Amino acid sequence: MQDREHEDHAALADPSQDPHGWLEDIAGDAALGWVRERNGASEAELTARPDYAPLRARLKTILDAKERIPWVGYHAGFYYNFWRDAEHERGLWRRTTLDEYRKPEPAWETVLDLDALARSENENWVWAGSVKLKPRGDRCLVSLSRGGGDAHVVREFDLAAKSFVADGFVLPEAKSNVGWIDADTLFVATDFGPESMTSSGYPRIVKEWKRGTPLEAAVTVYEAQPDDLSASAWKDFAPGFERQFVNRQIDFYSSELFVREAGRLVPIPKPLDANAFTVRGEIVIELRSDWDAGDRKWPQGALLAMDFARYMAGETAFEALFLPTPTTSLDGVTATKTAVLLTILDNVKNRVVELRNEHGRWIRRDVDAPKMGALEVDSVDEIESDDYFLTVTDFLTPTSTYLAHVGNDRRELLKSMPAFFDASPYTVNQFAAKSADGTYVPYFVVMRKDVEWNGGNPTLLYGYGGFEVSLKPFYSGITGEAWLAQGGAYVLANIRGGGEFGPRWHQAALKEHRQKAFDDFLAVAQDLIRRRLTSPRHLGIMGGSNGGLLVGAALTQRPDLFNAVVCQVPLLDMRRYHQLLAGASWMGEYGDPDDPAQWAAIAKYSPYHNVSEDKQYPRVLFTTSTRDDRVHPGHARKMAALMGAQGHDVLYWENTEGGHAGAANNEQTATMYALTFTFLLQQLK
Numbered sequence: 001m002q003d004r005e006h007e008d009h010a011a012l013a014d015p016s017q018d019p020h021g022w023l024e025d026i027a028g029d030a031a032l033g034w035v036r037e038r039n040g041a042s043e044a045e046l047t048a049r050p051d052y053a054p055l056r057a058r059l060k061t062i063l064d065a066k067e068r069i070p071w072v073g074y075h076a077g078f079y080y081n082f083w084r085d086a087e088h089e090r091g092l093w094r095r096t097t098l099d100e101y102r103k104p105e106p107a108w109e110t111v112l113d114l115d116a117l118a119r120s121e122n123e124n125w126v127w128a129g130s131v132k133l134k135p136r137g138d139r140c141l142v143s144l145s146r147g148g149g150d151a152h153v154v155r156e157f158d159l160a161a162k163s164f165v166a167d168g169f170v171l172p173e174a175k176s177n178v179g180w181i182d183a184d185t186l187f188v189a190t191d192f193g194p195e196s197m198t199s200s201g202y203p204r205i206v207k208e209w210k211r212g213t214p215l216e217a218a219v220t221v222y223e224a225q226p227d228d229l230s231a232s233a234w235k236d237f238a239p240g241f242e243r244q245f246v247n248r249q250i251d252f253y254s255s256e257l258f259v260r261e262a263g264r265l266v267p268i269p270k271p272l273d274a275n276a277f278t279v280r281g282e283i284v285i286e287l288r289s290d291w292d293a294g295d296r297k298w299p300q301g302a303l304l305a306m307d308f309a310r311y312m313a314g315e316t317a318f319e320a321l322f323l324p325t326p327t328t329s330l331d332g333v334t335a336t337k338t339a340v341l342l343t344i345l346d347n348v349k350n351r352v353v354e355l356r357n358e359h360g361r362w363i364r365r366d367v368d369a370p371k372m373g374a375l376e377v378d379s380v381d382e383i384e385s386d387d388y389f390l391t392v393t394d395f396l397t398p399t400s401t402y403l404a405h406v407g408n409d410r411r412e413l414l415k416s417m418p419a420f421f422d423a424s425p426y427t428v429n430q431f432a433a434k435s436a437d438g439t440y441v442p443y444f445v446v447m448r449k450d451v452e453w454n455g456g457n458p459t460l461l462y463g464y465g466g467f468e469v470s471l472k473p474f475y476s477g478i479t480g481e482a483w484l485a486q487g488g489a490y491v492l493a494n495i496r497g498g499g500e501f502g503p504r505w506h507q508a509a510l511k512e513h514r515q516k517a518f519d520d521f522l523a524v525a526q527d528l529i530r531r532r533l534t535s536p537r538h539l540g541i542m543g544g545s546n547g548g549l550l551v552g553a554a555l556t557q558r559p560d561l562f563n564a565v566v567c568q569v570p571l572l573d574m575r576r577y578h579q580l581l582a583g584a585s586w587m588g589e590y591g592d593p594d595d596p597a598q599w600a601a602i603a604k605y606s607p608y609h610n611v612s613e614d615k616q617y618p619r620v621l622f623t624t625s626t627r628d629d630r631v632h633p634g635h636a637r638k639m640a641a642l643m644g645a646q647g648h649d650v651l652y653w654e655n656t657e658g659g660h661a662g663a664a665n666n667e668q669t670a671t672m673y674a675l676t677f678t679f680l681l682q683q684l685k
């Protein structure tokens with residue numbers, strides 16, 4: 001049996017011999033027929049459960065609630081918001097003034113009705129954002145996606161007339177990157193035709209495009225290499241410090257940055273794996289590795305600043321804006337007109353530091369912000385204002401957003417999310433699990449105050465562990481209503497591969513060290529069982545995208561620990577991931593499967609190559625989207641097909657729209673989560 005299993009895995013490693021390879025044909029008739037059949041079976045089972053219909057109705061009510069916070073972005077006197085509800089399935093792009101926004105029910109002015117646009121143009125438009133001409137221009141570039149994918153159409157829009165510009169800038173559907181240089185000139189990185197995209201599927205050529213000229217006449221500014229991740233360009237509009245920048249993104253963690261001066265590109269000297277940007281007259285550099293700069297060695301995770309002109313002249317007299325400690329990391333950087341605001345993670349809890357450059361020296365002040373959960377800082381207008389939005393949230397407290405100002409701690413409560421579930425019965429605890437190599441891994445548990453530690457509590461463990469993404473406390477009406485209120489405990493694991501403790505935490509699980517992230521996740525599961533919060537019979541796991549890979553690895557490595565797995569928009573075939581859609585862009589994270597030495601490490605955990613007909617697995621629900629043009633739906637399709645062929649009990653559901661988020665509107669989101677939590681409740685209660 002072992003020999004046959006080895007032969008099966010060898011066949012899967014050869015794409016031409018993969019018996020389920022035909023499911024990679026995203027829109028093929030046979031593949032979509034397979035999808036419809038699996039969708040029908042999954043929906044027939046789960047929607048028949050008595051708790052499905054009321055749960056879906058409740059989740060739809062939460063998603064459509066008008067009491068949600070209307071998040072806004074400022075431009076030229078108006079606060080813009082994109083809004084979906086029951087009456088506006090595709091959404092309204094709208095705006096208001098600050099005085100109106102302060103009111104419980106602001107008067108909104110509709111700028112663009114996406115439902116009306118979709119009907120009039122007979123297109124399945126999904127909003128993909130806008131790029132406005134700074135600082136006070138009346139033009140913007142609107143991005144629209146068909147069905148929710150990353151590829152989008154770009155069309156110029158007149159904010160004063162509230163209409164698309166006739167004969168304005170238009171880009172056909174592609175994974176484009178665009179930015180304003182002035183009212184009549186753009187930076188454009190898009191699909192210019194053969195050999196203009198990288199192997200990751202992103203633009204590698206940046207051009208300057210003048211109004212009134214065809215795209216074909218745009219002048220090339222920069223070309224990245226075919227195997228790079230992407231190329232992009234932008235302009236800093238800060239008065240007195242206007243500069244143009246071009247970025248060569250080599251992979252997820254390596255880049256080269258150039259400043260464009262008199263039509264030529266001047267390299268900005270920095271470590272390849274460091275991030276660099278300007279804040280008015282200062283260059284700011286965020287380090288991912290230790291760096292010898294002049295007479296000083298700076299540690300990874302540090303944030304450094306100095307005068308841009310002096311730095312370009314060869315000086316290295318940096319001042320440290322942030323230096324990490326064993327428990328702290330930099331979580332975010334936001335600039336206002338005269339200050340820089342740092343959001344710091346301290347043992348996975350946020351605090352905010354304000355920095356102002358006065359006479360060439362940085363003066364720091366700790367902001368007296370709420371000392372709970374997660375904090376997010378966003379400048380209102382980094383060019384003209386020292387106001388900023390401070391958003392406060394945790395697992396049990398509805399999210400609130402405040403208007404704050406640099407220089408003092410006074411702030412004005414603007415909006416609060418309503419309580420979508422009764423939080424009074426619950427409490428939040430932070431524990432730590434000891435991983436296989438002795439590393440302590442923190443995790444949060446949200447549970448009833450009166451929980452009995454008897455091993456019988458339905459428990460959902462969620463993780464991600466990749467791309468330096470930090471998982472922080474968050475308020476979710478869906479999690480509260482669909483899980484906590486049903487008697488479940490919710491666990492958020494801060495495993496390596498994430499950014500909770502800075503670059504070192506992320507790099508500890510890179511490439512050949514990926515197993516450490518899986519070990520951490522399994523250690524948290526075992527710790528929950530050891531503490532007798534739950535037991536394998538009542539423990540489920542969930543993760544999406546890279547988190548889908550995480551739960552896929554946990555499924556194949558320790559199936560005895562779980563009784564339910566929800567695997568969302570996942571990576572699972574790690575032999576083929578770099579050849580599917582945007583997969584090549586992630587080789588900096590996982591490694592190159594075409595390199596035999598790297599494949600030897602990847603093959604040990606690739607879920608698609610480690611599932612066996614001879615093992616007993618917990619029941620799995622795979623969810624994905626046909627329109628996901630980032631992570632190929634073939635991963636979930638093939639894994640479900642393989643496990644089904646081996647005789648394992650799996651459910652599969654694929655939304656035919658939705659992009660990488662899995663759903664394109666509130667109807668689809670409500671269905672997706674109602675199916676998901678119905679499955680979990682069925683398996684774990």
